[in-house]
Amino acid sequence: MISALRHGWLPRIVLVGFVLVAIQTTLAADMRPFGVSVQVVLAFAAACGAASDADRGAAAGFVLGLVYDLVIGTPVGATALTMAMAGHVAGIGRRFRVEPVWWILAVFAAIGALVGEALVPVVRIFIGEADPVGWRVAVVFPTVAVAAGVLAPVMVPTARWALSVRESELKVPGDA
């Protein structure tokens, strides 16, 4: 986190986080494809991982999740955990391919978002919510994942800007 402050990406992530939470509570909450609320903040967390790497994706997801928890009123740490995992999982893909094409980044973001959304009911059970999952998750998870993939062409460049990622910074797996 100190490194995040030193490199200057933390304020930008927080700023983008507030903007996306505002979009989440207005446009995304209103327009529900198949009755599902598209998770734009989660999509951005996954895009951060896809645009950089697993560690920065996890850290950015954690910060975005904290912003989300504090503004929406969900227990602090609940969304931070799921979004950190989303960023981490999306970033793992970068270890297999250093400079992927846009559609591969979209797939990484979709997988990250899928994992993040799937963890939400797990965290809810952990905090004592009884039986939070119904059959509707069969629609919710794929819709959230596909939406994250569709949003990736916009989210990934935004994530690159927010995280100050330049292509030359990317290293081959195994490099120190």
Added chain:
Amino acid sequence: MALYSPGRRRVIILLAVTSVLLLTLDLRGNRVFDAVRSAAGAVADPFQTAADVVTSPISRAVRSYRDYDDLVAEVTDLRSQVEAQRAAEIAAQNAIIENQDLLALEGLDSVASYDSVTARLVGQSPTNFDQQVEIDRGSAHGIRVGMAATGTGVGLVGKVTRVSPQSSVIMLVTDPSYAVPVKIIAAQDTTGRDESTEVDAPEVIRETGVLRGRGDDRLPRVSLVAGSAGFGRISEGDTVFTAGGSTSLAPPNIPVGTVANVITRAGTAGQEVEVDLVSDLERLQFVRIILYQPPTELGG
């Protein structure tokens, strides 16, 4: 280094542990978090206002296109229903007035005797797992956390879980975290006859339990205790009301719904009943917040 080695997992493990720590602190109640949350809300307000201004024309346009056919069909249906309901309404109004007069004579409270605030829905839950809505009335209008919310009719909708001066968040009855004490009233026709008066005496069964939400795709359920007086005698169509009581946040006798299914569980687990709600939560536009606080909350 391997593509996914223990060393590479340090950051995510650290963040996961931090998240669990924060969760634990928040769930135990923490004033610092409350203050930070309040500050974050204040910072987010201008963003949300701006987003609302920018996105509401888009939302309205999409909604108009998407919902037009449904709305036309619904208006036609509602017009015919209004015609049918007009006569029934006159009789019902008369019965309500008589009922309130009787309750007043006996010094008993009815739902209509509590002050209330009508509010418009201004937002839906941003998540796929919480069943919440936001309304445009808050603490400045007398709303407090825990107060019950009904539809514009009388059916229970949920309870207030978060209040700011000009807005509030309502947790809907279908939310998995929602619970309220209820009573199930079953008026059963008896084949026997009261010989002294020669008048049919329907038997009224009153069973209590706690209604819990189970998500928007499943009906809320009430668990009944095996061996109680009404056990095994509840059937589909019986009516469910809030039970009230000194510790319940909802006043008594708010209609909740009707019994849709009776589920018998094995052993001593007792029965569960699924409740078909009176209020249509999918189509809520306005809600009524009942300005009722139980005696325990008032220190009475």
